[in-house]
Amino acid sequence: MTKFFNMVNYSIIAFAVLCLCGCSDDDKHAGGATEETQIAIEDKTIAGVSEKGPFVNGSAVRLYELNFETLGQTGRAFTGKIASDRGDFRYTHLNLESQYVLLEANGFYRNEVNGEKSAAPITLNALVDVSNKETANINLLTHLSYERMQHLVDDGASVAEAKKQAEQEILKSFYIEDESIGEFEGLSIFEAGKGNAALLAISVLMQGDLSEAEFSERLANYAYDIEKDGVWNDSAAKTSIADWASVISVDNYYANIRKNMEDWKLSETIPEFEKSVDKFWWENYGLGDCDKDAEGVIKENQNKGSVHKDKKFLCKNLRWVFSMGENWTVFDDAGDNGTSKIKMDPGVYPIRVEYSLGLTNLEKGLPNVLIKYFLNKDSSTEDISGCAALKYSYKGASHYFEVQTPLITDYGYFYVWAEASDVWKEQTLKWNKFEKYFWATNEVTLDETKKNVDAYVWLIKDDAEKEGTLEVTEVECVKE
Numbered sequence: 001m002t003k004f005f006n007m008v009n010y011s012i013i014a015f016a017v018l019c020l021c022g023c024s025d026d027d028k029h030a031g032g033a034t035e036e037t038q039i040a041i042e043d044k045t046i047a048g049v050s051e052k053g054p055f056v057n058g059s060a061v062r063l064y065e066l067n068f069e070t071l072g073q074t075g076r077a078f079t080g081k082i083a084s085d086r087g088d089f090r091y092t093h094l095n096l097e098s099q100y101v102l103l104e105a106n107g108f109y110r111n112e113v114n115g116e117k118s119a120a121p122i123t124l125n126a127l128v129d130v131s132n133k134e135t136a137n138i139n140l141l142t143h144l145s146y147e148r149m150q151h152l153v154d155d156g157a158s159v160a161e162a163k164k165q166a167e168q169e170i171l172k173s174f175y176i177e178d179e180s181i182g183e184f185e186g187l188s189i190f191e192a193g194k195g196n197a198a199l200l201a202i203s204v205l206m207q208g209d210l211s212e213a214e215f216s217e218r219l220a221n222y223a224y225d226i227e228k229d230g231v232w233n234d235s236a237a238k239t240s241i242a243d244w245a246s247v248i249s250v251d252n253y254y255a256n257i258r259k260n261m262e263d264w265k266l267s268e269t270i271p272e273f274e275k276s277v278d279k280f281w282w283e284n285y286g287l288g289d290c291d292k293d294a295e296g297v298i299k300e301n302q303n304k305g306s307v308h309k310d311k312k313f314l315c316k317n318l319r320w321v322f323s324m325g326e327n328w329t330v331f332d333d334a335g336d337n338g339t340s341k342i343k344m345d346p347g348v349y350p351i352r353v354e355y356s357l358g359l360t361n362l363e364k365g366l367p368n369v370l371i372k373y374f375l376n377k378d379s380s381t382e383d384i385s386g387c388a389a390l391k392y393s394y395k396g397a398s399h400y401f402e403v404q405t406p407l408i409t410d411y412g413y414f415y416v417w418a419e420a421s422d423v424w425k426e427q428t429l430k431w432n433k434f435e436k437y438f439w440a441t442n443e444v445t446l447d448e449t450k451k452n453v454d455a456y457v458w459l460i461k462d463d464a465e466k467e468g469t470l471e472v473t474e475v476e477c478v479k480e
Contacts (some may be wrong), residue, residue: 036158038068039131041096046130047089049191050105050138052203054087054266056117059107061089061138068098071127071153082107086190086266099131100159105138112189112200113207115260120212128185129159140203140219141184145170148230169230174202175283176276190267201276204257208244239305240283245277246308247393247473250321250350253424282320290315298323307476314348318387322349327374333358333366342369342460352471355397360462366412371458371472381406385450387477389430394458395421396470401432402457405449412440413457414449420465428478 042122050061065076074097075290080089082105089105103126106443108118127149128140146167152162167184171177181187182196189200206222218237227235232238247253254274263271282288286302294315301311312323333340339358344351357367375382384390390403398420402413415432418427434446456475 006048008029035361036160038097039099041099041130042098043096044091044094044130045134046091046094046101046136048087048103048135048137048185049087049188050082050107050124051087051109052122052124052140052207053110053112053189053261053321054085054264055082055105055107055109056087057082059087059105059109059121061106062104064102064104065086065096066098066100066102066127068100071100071159074103085110085264085325094130098129099129101128102126103128103136103138103142107442110264111207112257113204113209114259115256115263115426118212122212122216126185127159127163129163133185136185137188139184139187139189139199140206141167141170141187141199144202144217144226145184147227151227165230169226171198172234173226174198174205175278175279176201189261189271190269192269192271194278195274197271198276200271200273202282203272204246204277205241207279208241211386230460235305238284242281242303243307245281246285246322249274249278249281249319250471256423257260257306278319285313285320287313287320290318290320292318303377311349316348324349324351326377329373329374330370332369333364335363336364336366338364338366340366340367340369342371344371350360350393350471350473352469354469355460356467357460357462366462368459368461370460371470373456373474375456379454381454383451384453384477385447386479387450388480389428390456391426391428391476392456393473394418394422395424396472397460397464397468399464399470400457400461401427401429401458402459403449403453404455404457405444405452406454407444407452408440408442410440410442412437412442414446415459420468424471434475 046063050059061080061082063078065074066072067074078091078094079121080091082089104123107121109122111118124138124140124143126136126138127146128136130136148166148169149159150163153159156167163183171181178194181198187195189196189203206218208433210218214427221234222232226232254277258270270353282290284303285306287299288294298312298390299314300423301308301313303309313320314323328344330342330344330353332338332342338361340356342353342355344353351371353371354370357369360366364374398418400415400417402415404413414436416429416433431446431450458470458472460470
């Protein structure tokens with residue numbers, strides 16, 4: 001940027017001559033950029049909030065004075081602290097040489113995805129023109145747009161032009177195109193409105209299930225990627241985010257995020273972020289909108305880099321949901337004259353069943369119901385010994401997760417018991433967690449089982465609630 005402004009200085013004389021040759025006094029452009037005037041700031045108050053989720057009380061916040069021509073720091077900085085768990089900060093009686101400042105927040109923050117305080121600090125920035133405002137927030141969008149704004153100004157844009165262009169490019173990279181959304185430093189995750197909803201949605205998407213170190217790395221990679229051309233080219237990162245979002249969008253996971261934020265008791269308002277999160281993975285998968293015209297339509301994921309590349313999606317109730325494959329089925333204990341019942345929601349994934357357990361008959365092992373997933377439609381076996389662990393997610397009743405093989409004929413399979421959970425819970429099961437039912441008479445080993453698996457089963461028995469639901473996802477093979 002320094003180089004650009006030196007070029008401007010060298011061209012002042014030539015520009016003046018051109019003006020004398022016919023340019024009017026009303027001409028406000030130089031080098032293709034709108035001319036900006038340096039404005040000294042006197043006795044100014046600047047207040048705002050710092051949010052990822054909100055930075056916690058005591059986190060550091062700094063205001064750096066910037067040089068008007070270079071946007072470099074002048075060496076003058078004002079240090080403060082976050083004054084509440086809402087993320088509030090305030091500076092008073094500021095006197096600055098120009099209207100441009102860099103705001104920086106560093107500290108621990110509340111994670112809206114898991115509801116907890118972060119285990120490590122992060123840093124977020126905001127480049128702000130304070131000449132016409134007394135409120136400026138620091139948030140994820142101000143941070144993501146910072147490097148891109150700098151690059152555009154270096155290329156000759158005015159700060160105002162660079163800011164407007166960078167903000168629209170950031171939104172577009174998340175499939176949000178709305179020029180009515182205001183300046184990023186005016187947005188908050190605790191206020192209503194489209195811009196605030198976009199901020200919270202992007203915050204959720206970028207956070208995902210990452211650690212603080214992984215999250216900071218994702219932010220840095222994004223800023224580097226978009227800096228030169230304003231386009232997010234990292235298809236692997238976008239696909240990873242879409243894969244995560246497609247799973248968390250099911251059932252009431254969005255409600256969990258809302259509850260996390262409500263439990264903080266920092267605001268009664270949470271913007272409607274859900275549509276923008278959905279929009280991101282729908283577009284990434286090439287599904288398009290799920291509207292009334294698309295109701296009942298089934299489409300295949302077009303993203304061949306996705307972990308769900310072979311999955312199909314059903315437009316149901318204005319939302320795309322996983323369409324259940326043909327490998328899933330359910331069983332009750334009617335074959336043993338039991339009275340238990342199980343019903344599976346047709347065509348919808350994750351698999352969801354409602355069940356009721358009948359009368360107890362210990363001699364016949366009653367009552368029980370189960371969900372069964374065949375690895376192959378023809379019930380042939382597969383060798384999964386290359387998996388270091390098996391992973392799936394569930395919500396609902398306690399159950400026994402079984403790895404079944406036709407080598408075992410007495411139902412004495414290897415299993416892991418899972419406790420009931422009223423929220424989605426991920427299970428990563430290493431082989432040393434599996435044990436065989438104590439009453440089993442077969443001598444088939446775990447190694448033999450792993451090499452000849454035909455199905456996975458979620459078995460609900462009489463130690464579970466007598467009535468309830470269970471939702472499960474497909475099982476993933478976790479490599480070393």
